Amino acid sequence: MNRLWKIFTSLRLTVVLLGLGIVLVWVGTVAQADEGLYQAQSRYFKHWYVWGLTLFGHKVPLPLPGGYTIGVLLLVNLVSAHIKRFQWSAKKFGIHLTHAGVILLLVGQLFTDVFSRETQLRFFEGQSKTWSESATDYELAFTTDAGGDAEEVVVIPQKLLMQAAEKGVELKDAKLPVGVRVKSWWKNSRSAFRAPMQANQPPLTTNGLARHFDFRQTGETKSMDSKNIPTALLELASPAGPLGTWIASGWAGDEVMVDWTVEGYEEEMGPQLAKAVRARLTEPQGFEAGGKRWALTLRPARTYNPYSLTLLKPTHSVYVGTVTSATPEGIPKDFRSRVRIENPQTRENREVEIYMNSPLRYAGLTFFQLQMDASERTRQRGRTPSSTLQVVRNPAWLTPYAGCGIVGAGLVIQFMIHLVGFVSRRKTK
Template identity: 40%
Template sequence: MDANASIPVFPGGYLIGGVLLMNLLAAHATRLKLKWRKSGILLAHAGLILLLLGVLLTDLLSTEGTMRLNVGETRNYSEDFRAVELAITAAATNDSPLVSIPESLVAEQAEISNPGLPVKLRVRSYWPNCELRKPPRARAQSRGAVPGPFAQDLVLPEITRGEFAGVAVKPLAPVTATDLRNEPAAVVEVISRKGSLGAWLVSTAYGAGQSFDLDGVVYELALRYQRHYQPFSVTLLHATHTKYPGTEIARDFRSRVKIQRQDTGEVRESEVYMNAPLRYAGFTFFQYQMAADEKARAASSTLQVVKNPSWVTPYISCALVAAGLLLQFLLHLVGFLVKRRPA
């Protein structure tokens, strides 16, 4: 057997869903006539078509992320761990990005300019998944490659500024499992009108970004997981994490949160727990995980945040299918009873 042989790609959701949709539409156009006796079938098929369209809209329009909060912490954004962005923020903007650059542009390793940026960014290197390691001091003085046993799997990029100068990068294969995360990193050179300000290494493995000063303003450059901002803030008031005695099975995961909206002045408190999500302003908050900090002093809660404009379509489509099947059954039943009635 050829070691380089690959398994062909199986049909995906778009292909299968498109074929099903075309089949239903073709059946309506060629075989099913607009008759009262077929109204139940037509209604059931309409529900199936709506279900397929709802799945398509969900894939195109929905956003999903997580919001991790310590007790007392407030946030107004969720993070999507399947997407990465390169963000530049200023101290006066309260962590709101001046410009957010998607991963697709960063991966091109080209020069990036934007009217909202006071500088240009030149991506020298990019790794979709990697580990950061500190080589011995003697080896950290070299640039381009790490000699000796490190040469095969470690790279020492040219980093001139920031706290990661001299750090080695070990490239890793990207992961696709849902319980694993990629930790990308990039070496980004900042170029002002006066010339290069230096090259920084940024990585999602470390929460803090790399700062630089330009004309008296401090900016922060960070490679982070893509953020979805909400028009309100969420504060974790209390986290309940109980398990069944003698087991690791969750008994009660519960988060008491406070939602504040500055534009309307609304303040409300609510609880989010297993199988009881919170719906607010088009967003749905699910209880996802519970944890404690490294010293086990403060509990933290992770909420899964989903925004799906077409979330109601499955309920409507299922109701249409059920109503169509019931109507078709009643039509056949009535017709059968009429035929059995003696003349």
């Protein structure tokens, strides 16, 4: 125990950990070029260890402690050393305060890592939404009419679908209207409209979406400018018997991808074909089970809120004179969204303006202005303007501010203690 105690309280451990931290940050940053931002962040900084590094396109079979290990050991080292050498003295108050600030920073970072969640809210002018959705994760949603304007929803998260595909097991649950066997899970896929004059190969299945679209597995993307669009081949079975094989794809369930696909067809093949593509892509895939009519969709994972946000007016201003044939969208000057919050629980009903550096903080969430499609060109093309907000839940968002403030105050106090002492001693001499 004494040996372990010595190690934990040693300054050598601090130096080693800081050195490893520098190496990890450098390796993790370089690896982003090959592995992509999200994977590199997850593999190097949000893990206990890293096995196998990627440096300038080469795989290096070396181990490295992960961000969690270095952070936790630094915290233990700092607290242990502080406890061991703790001396209550007014002269060292600044040092204690500085250490407390560093501890708060480390603990705060750990909490942020564990608890923070990021989603996106994309809405059109005049549209109200009570939910935001993940930019990376999808969910398989079964929906059925629940009377009035409500629907009953059963969702299976992407992780479970991937696990079921790997293990070849059938997903069964009392909440689910059917048993689901994931025959194939493609993390990234491509889609193509089976236009009548070109539908050549037999479709993947003869149900729903697959009658009109072909899907093909493609390599996983790691670029920040693109995203993986999953597609799943599902075998459904109700207690009454098998319901056949169905395709569920982010290409049909992700509003952003539907718009992107339709726009592409519009540019390439004209508005009439694009209209046909949209109609078939968004046509609900339905089946009967347990006396109810259900629809299935692979959509971005949603997070619901007990209040709604309505986009009243998105404003996309550009610098005067920058709209040219070379830059038809102009150079953006300002994006801002005027939104209405309606909360039936608190009877709140008010308007807020969200723009850069002025997010909306509401009910534990922060809404940042992220993207905007509301330019003059958008309106001229007959498209409804839209805005996308980044929705961040981070209960520990204040800790970096508080931590830095405490560290700063500690250093100033310690410096002043020394300065006052030095000046006093000079006067005495």
